[in-house]
Amino acid sequence: MVDFNKDAKDLLEYIGGSDNISAVSHCATRMRFVLKDPTAANVKKIEDIPAVKGTFTQAGQFQVIIGNEVPQFYNEFAKVSGKEGVSKDEAKAAAKQNQNVVQRAMAVLAEIFTPLIPAIVVGGLILGFRNVLEGINFANGTIVSNSQFWTGVNDFLWLIGEAIFHFLPVGITWSITKKMGTTQILGIVLGITLVSPQLLNAYGVAGATEIPFWDFGAFTINKIGYQAQVIPAMLAGFVLAYLEIWLRKWVPQYISMIVVPLLALVPTVIIAHTVLGPIGWTIGQWVSEVVYAGLTGDFRWLFGLFFGTLYSPLVITGLHHMSNAIDLQLIADFGGTNLWPMIALSNIAQGSAVLAIIFLHRGNEKEEQVSIPAAISCYLGVTEPAMFGINIKYIYPFVAAMIGSGIAGLVATTFNVMANSIGVGGIPGFLSIQTDSMAMFFVCMAIAIVVPFLLTIVFEKKQLFVPKGEVEDAPVIQTQK
Numbered sequence: 001m002v003d004f005n006k007d008a009k010d011l012l013e014y015i016g017g018s019d020n021i022s023a024v025s026h027c028a029t030r031m032r033f034v035l036k037d038p039t040a041a042n043v044k045k046i047e048d049i050p051a052v053k054g055t056f057t058q059a060g061q062f063q064v065i066i067g068n069e070v071p072q073f074y075n076e077f078a079k080v081s082g083k084e085g086v087s088k089d090e091a092k093a094a095a096k097q098n099q100n101v102v103q104r105a106m107a108v109l110a111e112i113f114t115p116l117i118p119a120i121v122v123g124g125l126i127l128g129f130r131n132v133l134e135g136i137n138f139a140n141g142t143i144v145s146n147s148q149f150w151t152g153v154n155d156f157l158w159l160i161g162e163a164i165f166h167f168l169p170v171g172i173t174w175s176i177t178k179k180m181g182t183t184q185i186l187g188i189v190l191g192i193t194l195v196s197p198q199l200l201n202a203y204g205v206a207g208a209t210e211i212p213f214w215d216f217g218a219f220t221i222n223k224i225g226y227q228a229q230v231i232p233a234m235l236a237g238f239v240l241a242y243l244e245i246w247l248r249k250w251v252p253q254y255i256s257m258i259v260v261p262l263l264a265l266v267p268t269v270i271i272a273h274t275v276l277g278p279i280g281w282t283i284g285q286w287v288s289e290v291v292y293a294g295l296t297g298d299f300r301w302l303f304g305l306f307f308g309t310l311y312s313p314l315v316i317t318g319l320h321h322m323s324n325a326i327d328l329q330l331i332a333d334f335g336g337t338n339l340w341p342m343i344a345l346s347n348i349a350q351g352s353a354v355l356a357i358i359f360l361h362r363g364n365e366k367e368e369q370v371s372i373p374a375a376i377s378c379y380l381g382v383t384e385p386a387m388f389g390i391n392i393k394y395i396y397p398f399v400a401a402m403i404g405s406g407i408a409g410l411v412a413t414t415f416n417v418m419a420n421s422i423g424v425g426g427i428p429g430f431l432s433i434q435t436d437s438m439a440m441f442f443v444c445m446a447i448a449i450v451v452p453f454l455l456t457i458v459f460e461k462k463q464l465f466v467p468k469g470e471v472e473d474a475p476v477i478q479t480q481k
């Protein structure tokens, strides 16, 4: 057996000593370090150590290639450094220390959404297919308006689409309790209280003449639902989880079964409907007012750049549903909407960023299970599978899509590209564009396809906007061999 004592001592010295190591683990062939100060490692000297076959940094980890004998090397290193190994999860957590606030926020989003991806992918394809059935106007109307069979299919599929997208808060609050190791059924119940049929559906709030409320005599609380909303669900989910963790510390074991669920759930539901509700409602109103003013003002072109860039983050929050009300107002005021073309372009841009990932990671069959349906769904107007499954996880395709969409939005508003109505917000979107805007819409579509595609490739090659933490694997549907 090879004696790794000297090589292990040298590695410890050149890596900056024990004090520079936050975490160390090993995989099949590599030592994986999370270093407090990665610049303190002398890469040149490390690579000259006989046992070392190379080094590289990935996902916030400094990795030293040893080969198949890495378990023996690791044991020797543990002896000379006095550092015990850590689990993969602990190494991941330590790697997060090297991330900035935005990267951490993206990582948390990706972690929460990863278990939801299989459902979101199905939902994306279903909604995309429904967009085609009811959204494309042929010479004699839509497919649905011409066929009872397809009307039935369209209605039936909404049962599943609604369960996945409108009831998404249930999945989010469940996933948070799962991630935090708290009681999962409480997460599910909390989610249901956010989307219960007793509440006014979030999509109906913008056009509602009256908001229903609970009347407590001295005060009232609005009965507003959070269908498809991410931020209220995330905030409520974390409040629930932290409250439960805190209560578990203080409540004696013999009464915890009654007290902890009660005192965690009830206050969280109250906070969700009193604090988070008004906040979400007010933000939604502000966004509506700003968007309408921006689109009807003199600096529409500049607003187009901002809206195009920021629309996909708006979809993440779920607040994008307010855009339908603005579209309808614009159509009533001006006989068409210059907002909706940018929505379609932004969706296309997200799809093109995923397309670049499919190209760059070709052969990665596990990822393709998510990326290919996600790209198709984007091009049919539904972006959540792409954003939550791929683009947010890697960050750089998301940035590339935002830039491409921003440029396309700038050009679209500069040339006043107008749509007759809301249509399929993807590639078939051109069918809803007014005839004299059609040529310019095709130019914008080309921008929304080419720019995110090329930028995603450049960003990956140049390692720009690449996450530092470990990237969660896409969940896969297990198949039997």
Ligand SMILES: OC[C@H]1O[C@H](O[C@H]2O[C@H](CO)[C@@H](O)[C@H](O)[C@H]2O)[C@H](O)[C@@H](O)[C@@H]1O
Pocket (backbone or CB within 6 Å): 127, 131, 135, 165, 228, 315, 320, 323, 324, 343, 344, 347, 380, 381, 382, 383, 384, 422, 423, 424, 425, 426
């Ligand atoms: O949350 C689902 C999707 O919602 C938007 O798209 C849908 O509404 C658009 C009109 O506002 C419509 O053009 C599109 O065909 C519909 O799918 C949003 O633009 C999508 O990004 C999102 O996935």
